[in-house]
Amino acid sequence: MKRKIWLVIDMTILVVLILTGVRLFHDAKEHALNKIDTPINLEITLKDVSLLSNQSVGDSWETGLKVNEHKLQVGNTLVLESFIDEEITFNAGAVEHDNIPDVGTSNYLLKVSDLNLAEENLLEMDVSVKENRGRYSGNYARFEFLISIKRKVDFYSIIQELI
Structure with a gap:
């Protein structure tokens, strides 16, 4: 009987310690997310580029993304050091390859402070390319760029906030 009582007491203490540790970890993580004067690392990934529509504009394409002048290809990740009060460009x-290339671009300025730094953020950018000549002149092709942005937080920085 005494053994069961001590087992229940030990388990209760263990659960309380685990819950306290989880709460302290969560509080430190939230505190670390709100520091203005500390640089943060953002993982920016070009997840996908999709051709949504193509009204006979072309069939040979090249697409690309620049993030603050860093080129990023589909599937690649850029780690960008930034501050909460900065912006990311x-x-x-998209370029259609023929004798006279058709080109479309799109630009977006993102404030780091607008991101939810506790989870993954998805940015969708649309690029339209207009056919510039020939019998299909005036037709459009439309691409969608899917970009993932999330804060890279390592365990060490969270532990530093606890101390």
Whole structure:
């Protein structure tokens, strides 16, 4: 009987310690997310580029994304050091390859403070390319760029906030 009582007491203490540790970890993480004067690392990934529509504009394409002048290809990740009061510039583009290339671009300025730093943020950018000549002149092709932005937080920085 005494053994069961001590087992229940030990388990209760263990659960309380775990819950306290989780709460302290969460509080430190939230505190770290709100520091203005500390640089943060953002992982920016170009997840996908989709051709949503193509009204006979072309069939040979090149697409690309620049993030603060850093080129990013589909599937690649850029780690960008930033501060909460800064902005990130996104420039997306598509080029149709023929004798006279058709080009479309889109630009977006994102404030880091607008991001939810506790989770993944998704940014969708649309790029339209207009056919510039020939019998399909005036037709459009439309691309969608899907970009993931999330804060890279390592365990060490969270532990530093606890101390």
